[in-house]
Amino acid sequence: MSKILIVEDEVSIAELEKDYLELSGFDVLIEVTGDAGLRTALKEEIDLIILDLMLPNVDGFEVCKKVREVKNIPIILVSAKKEDIDKIRGLGLGADDYITKPFSPSELVARVKAHLARYDRLVGSGMKKNEIIEIRGIKIDKTARRVYINGEEKTFTTKEFDLLTFLAENPNHVFTKEELFNKIWDMESVGDIATVTVHIKKIREKIEFNTSKPQYIETIWGVGYRFKV
Numbered sequence: 744m745s746k747i748l749i750v751e752d753e754v755s756i757a758e759l760e761k762d763y764l765e766l767s768g769f770d771v772l773i774e775v776t777g778d779a780g781l782r783t784a785l786k787e788e789i790d791l792i793i794l795d796l797m798l799p800n801v802d803g804f805e806v807c808k809k810v811r812e813v814k815n816i817p818i819i820l821v822s823a824k825k826e827d828i829d830k831i832r833g834l835g836l837g838a839d840d841y842i843t844k845p846f847s848p849s850e851l852v853a854r855v856k857a858h859l860a861r862y863d864r865l866v867g868s869g870m871k872k873n874e875i876i877e878i879r880g881i882k883i884d885k886t887a888r889r890v891y892i893n894g895e896e897k898t899f900t901t902k903e904f905d906l907l908t909f910l911a912e913n914p915n916h917v918f919t920k921e922e923l924f925n926k927i928w929d930m931e932s933v934g935d936i937a938t939v940t941v942h943i944k945k946i947r948e949k950i951e952f953n954t955s956k957p958q959y960i961e962t963i964w965g966v967g968y969r970f971k972v
Contacts, residue, residue, distance in 0.1 A: 744768065744769065744770045745769050745770065745790040745791065745859055746769070746770045746771075746772065746787065746788060746789055746790050747764055747769045747770065747771045747772070747789070747790065747791050747792075747793065747855065748771075748772045748773075748774065748780065748783055748784055748787070748789045748791070748792045748793070749761060749764075749771060749772070749773045749774070749792075749793045750773075750774050750775075750777065750779075750780030750784075750792065750793070750794045750795060750798060750803070750806060751773065751775065751793070751795045751798075751821070752775045752776065752795065752797070752798055752799055753795075754773075754775060756844075757773045757775070758773070759848055760793060760848060760851060761773060762848075763848035763849065763851065763852050764851075764852060764855065767852050767855075767856070769855070772787065772789075775799075776798060776799045776800045776801070777798035777799065777800050777801030777802055777803065777805065777806050778800040778801045779800075780792075780794070780798070780801075780806055781801060781805075781806045781809055781810065781894065782893075782894070784806070784810045784814070785809070785810065785813060785814075785882070785891070785893075785894040786877075786880075789814075789816060790816055790817075790859060790862075791816055791817045791818070791819070791855060791858060791859055791862075792810065792816065792817070792818045792819070793819050793821060793851070793855070794806055794807060794818055794819065794820050794821065794838075795820075795821045795822065796820060796821065796822040796824070796829060796833065797822065797823070797824075803820060803821075803822075803833070804832060804833065804836060807820065807833060807836045807837060807838050808836045808837070809894060811836060811837030811838075812896070813882070813891060813894070816862065817839045817840070817858035817859065817861075817862050818837065818838045818839055818840075819838070819839060819840045819841070819842060819851075819854060819855070819858065820833040820834075820838045820840065820841045820842070821841075821842050821843075821844065821846075822841070822843060822844065823843070823844040824843070829841075839858055840854055840858060842854065873885070873886035873887055874886050876908065876911050876912065878911055878914070878959075878970075878972055879958075879959070879972070880892060880893045881911070881950060881959065883904075883907065883908055883911055885908060888904055890904065890907065890949075890950075892949065892950055897949045897950070898949075899946075899949065900945075902927060902928070902942055903942055903945055903946050903949075905927050906923065906927050906939075906942050906943070906946065907946050907950070909923070909926060909927060910923075910960060910968065910969070910970035911970050913970070914969075914970045914971070914972040915969060915970070915971065915972060916969055916970075917963050917966055917967055917968070917969045918967045918968060918969065919966060919967040920936040920939040920940065920967050920968075921936055922967070923939050923967065923968065924936050924938065924939050927939075939968075943960060943968060946960065947959075947960060958971070959971060
């Protein structure tokens with residue numbers, strides 16, 4: 744079942760859209776502010792977004808821009824404005840469609856189905872989905888070798904990325920520094936395991952809210968490290 748996210752501050756409109764979409768077999772989530780919509784869009788496995796432009800806190804243009812930086816799912820913009828400039832700007836930010844209020848719910852459902860079908864055809868015809876690891880606000884795109892912390896991209900060196908990815912792929916497993924060095928640097932760790940400590944420190948500075956009380960990479964004293972989930 745495809746999951747649709749509606750980001751719309753007019754609750755009555757959002758509920759009407761939800762009713763029609765659910766009758767068509769979709770799973771639907773609603774958010775009424777831009778910041779909440781952005782968080783949900785980045786955190787959840789959403790298949791399509793119906794995004795109003797005039798939203799509290801963060802407008803739809805910014806939400807569209809941030810989502811498109813991370814995900815390639817269809818985005819349908821909704822606005823009460825009829826000016827072409829808004830349509831041009833929205834499509835320029837990566838939106839797939841633009842619909843002006845008022846519109847019939849059946850038209851919206853038809854557009855949703857059309858965009859999902861098109862997206863499925865693209866994926867099925869060879870556009871492979873990126874291999875993604877998502878754990879409590881951390882998103883690791885293995886295919887693109889990019890890391891996002893609560894939706895914000897962070898820059899990692901090659902070895903930092905490899906080390907973080909390896910730990911995240913083996914959660915709750917305690918690895919010694921020697922094991923991590925051998926795995927990531929692919930050589931004997933004679934006298935060089937301190938590099939693991941240095942890299943763990945740098946990774947924590949990028950992913951942890953408080954490096955003195957790490958929530959992700961935990962030190963097991965006398966043994967090594969593990970990635971907590």
